[in-house]
Amino acid sequence: EPEVTQTPSHQVTQMGQEVILRCVPISNHLYFYWYRQILGQKVEFLVSFYNNEISEKSEIFDDQFSVERPDGSNFTLKIRSTKLEDSAMYFCASRNLRDSPEAFFGQGTRLTVV
């Protein structure tokens, strides 16, 4: 069964450093998402991406964040200058709304900013 794959599973970075979180969505999916979950809190929407552009973003998704689909298979989330409060679990998800509204999630990347 196809899966959404995220790498790395855990990333530790120093405050102020740039990080890139990587995701490989399911190949025939058209809608891509990033969510995050700060420890002990709810899963929060960050951004959705469709047709090679951002279709919606949340208030959390400020200028420090960017997304890219550089090669038609990977979907990346970049945080330019990490802050302590960026420490969270980041989930990538993809959907093929034509066939099903179900969102398929990756296993997550745990980002720890020190």
Next chain:
Amino acid sequence: AQRVTQPEKLLSVFKGAPVELKCNYSYSGSPELFWYVQYSRQRLQLLLRHISRESIKGFTADLNKGETSFHLKKPFAQEEDSAMYYCALSGGGAQKLVFGQGTRLTINP
């Protein structure tokens, strides 16, 4: 505004007992409601959605538009049901998911 509320962060029941995980939502349009489950060390996965009206692993959920609720129920809990359960709402063009806080369900033997 879209909002999902799961009032119970923790729920503990004995094996064989009925389970009900509560979910209330707020949305001005016609939402799609989902229950996602996350077993220990596994990814979030869809348990069921209101449109399909199916029963998965013995769980059912009925959308009550009058009470804006989508409670998850199972008549006889099993130990393997222990997991984190998230109620989620989808609406609008980007079809993003709005999640509740989650309920950690523990089934005691």
